Amino acid sequence: MRRVCLTLPTDRPCVPAIGDVAREAAHGARAFGVEVHVLVLDSAPAAARAEHRAAIEELAPAPGVVVHHLDEEAQRHLLRGLATAAAPEAADRLLDLLLPDAVSYGACTDRAFLIAETLGCASVHRRDSDSRYQEHAGGTVFPIHQELAFLDTPAAEAATRVSVRRLRPEALERPVALVGGSFIGAMSVDLDAVRLRDPSAFERIIALTVPDDYPPLWRTTLVAESFRGGGTTPFTGDRTTLTGVPPTRVDMCNIALSRAVYGRVPLPPATDTVGSDYFLLHVVHAAGLPGVLHNRHIVNHHTPDRRTDPAFLAYQVRLAKYFLAVPRLHEIHTALGAAGADLLDAEGRIRTAAVAGPVRRSAADARAADAHRLDTLDSVHRGLGGRWAEAADLLAARRERLLAEARTDMADFAFLLDAWPALIGAARAGEPVGGR
Template sequence: MQRVCLALPTMRPCPGTIVDLAEEAAYAVANFEVEVHLLILDTTGADEFARNAEAVAALDPVPGVFVHHLGEAQQREFFRRVTERSGAADPELLLELMVPGDVAYGSCVNRIFLGAAALGCTSAHLRNDDADFQVLDGRKVFPIHHELLSIGRPAGEAVAGVTRSELDPADADKPVMLVSGSFMGELNVDIGEIRELDPEVYRDVVRLWTPPVWPDEDRDAMVDVSFKGTGTEPFTADHSVLGVPDIWDVFMCNVALDHRGYEVLPLLPSVRTLGCDYALLHSLVHAKLPGVVHNRHIVNYYTPERRTGAGFVPYQMGFVKLLLSMLYLYPVYGGMIDLGPKLLDEQYRLKVEPILELVRGTIDWDQAGNEHCLDVLDRSYRKLGGKYAELADVVAGRRQQLLDEAREDARRWAVLIEAWAGLVAAARAEGLRPGVDGAAG
């Protein structure tokens, strides 16, 4: 029987989301021959953790569904054992990259990937704590429906489970390693207020994350689609397409990934950096692997803390760090596009060596592009005034630190990629044990 990991990373109390995902897991075992491990990686404080734990304890037991709720201390202890078991020369550094003690979206998803390996799962199905499922005729619309129809199967077999196929017959033997829906509602990065205050400033700022080598018209076209989902049309009937997806149609907030991808390439372990968790999707798409894009979109919403006085600057600094990370990510993505199917071995698995070489090649990249980025941000934020002028002061005060951190993040990513195979093997050998590691069934 196929064993899959339905995963929820959270840093806030979200009992309603936990109930929703338990329902999705129950739907999966009722409709597919699977065993579902609901993995909740919880980095909340004691009171918030207790609220989430109460929601877990109140779940009705469902045969074939196993719930694992790990707090931050439990995660750190598990990954300490994994990093030490991996045989790496510097397990303390790897532990810091896996559990940095601060918000790190890529690191959190990397913990999910190793957790899935420890549980013996063949796929990871990622959800967010700031999104809802759509509802049709009183029933929630679960993305796992399309994911389990296709994930891991040879693409030629997956044709039977989609409503339209654009599959190249030459790709029929390649596995479906990516199934994704989109999202509705708010932008997936909370910068809509900038657009409301000054559309031109918004365009200048968002242009900073477009590839600088592109023509201006292409960069402007990218601004128009960036951080947006699928619009407002609600779900009425299933629609899914099999083929090589466009990178703009896949989202980490609503995705299933096959282990033959995530057990090869970890995500960028940057701290407090929005959008640093997409490198694996780029590798699968640019390698021309078949995937499925479906319309069981989730509904994205904003949690209030990112707009409060205390939360505004840290959140927006995460966006600044996203912009600076692109100096190091775009050369990697461009190299992936150039390599195409050469990123795969004879069994259609990702090859880590060419990706690692691309990442290492960016570490000493000229920082002039990021200097320019910070100059434009300073000018743009001061034009907006108010709290954005205060944000400009914070960015200016941390200018050299931000430049250094972006470069160091690239170096640390290379270290993690090099150690990843050993970490996966160690996680699989270590296993997640009920009771000992905070798991409950």
């Protein structure tokens, strides 16, 4: 029986999300005859973890569904064994990258990839704790339905069942490597308050997400579309497109990836950096691997903790680190796009070393433009006043550290890329975690 992993990483209270994901898993198992392993990776405070554990224990058993709840202690134990087996001399460094003390969107998903390998899963389906599902015609709109319908099927076969086909002929014999949708509802980052307060300040901030060498027309379009997700139109019926999925059209709360992708390349383990978990979408697109874009968008919402002053300040740091990463990521994406099908080996598998090269080169130099990006943020934040001015003070105090991390984060990613094949091998040979 095919096994798949439906994962929910969390660092906040999210009992409703756990219940929703369990219902989605039951739907997937029932509709497609697969075994769905629900993997809750729990970095929440102790009280919230206890609530999560109790909620999981109260879940009604569902045929074909196995639930795993791993706190950080359990994750650390498992990862230390994998890191030691893969690279004994570098085990401590690998463990620090995979389970850092700070928030890492990439690392939490890398942990899901490795644990899914220990479970023998063919794919990883990721959700977020600050999202929920749409309802339509008396039922819940589960993205896993489209994910299981298309992932890993030959693109030529998928072409007979999708609504729209926009795939190059040479990719038709390759299997679908990615299936994804986006979100509707609140913006995906905490910038809407800036937009409402000062649209020009909002545009200056969002412009930092666009590579400096993009033509003005492209820049204007990308600024207008950034962080908007799937818009605001509710689901009324399925629409699917077989294509090379543009990374900007999907969200990591609504994504499924084949082990053929994450088994070859991990996500950047950078800490406190939004957007770091989108890297694989660019790899899939650059390599010309088929994907299916669907419209079963998840509803994004902001949990109460996102509105507190500490959470606000923490998020401004994560945004700043992303803005600093943009030029390097753009260089890497450009290099990957130029390589195209050369990213694949003779069997059509992604070559890990072909991805590691551009990543390593991006870490090789310091850049004056990095400081200019922080200057822009400082100017905008101080102009907005209030707690944005507090954010400016915080970023100013961490300025040298942020500039240094813009380089070291990429060096760390290159190191993880080099070790990834051995880590995956250790995971496949390792003992699976238990569940209920």
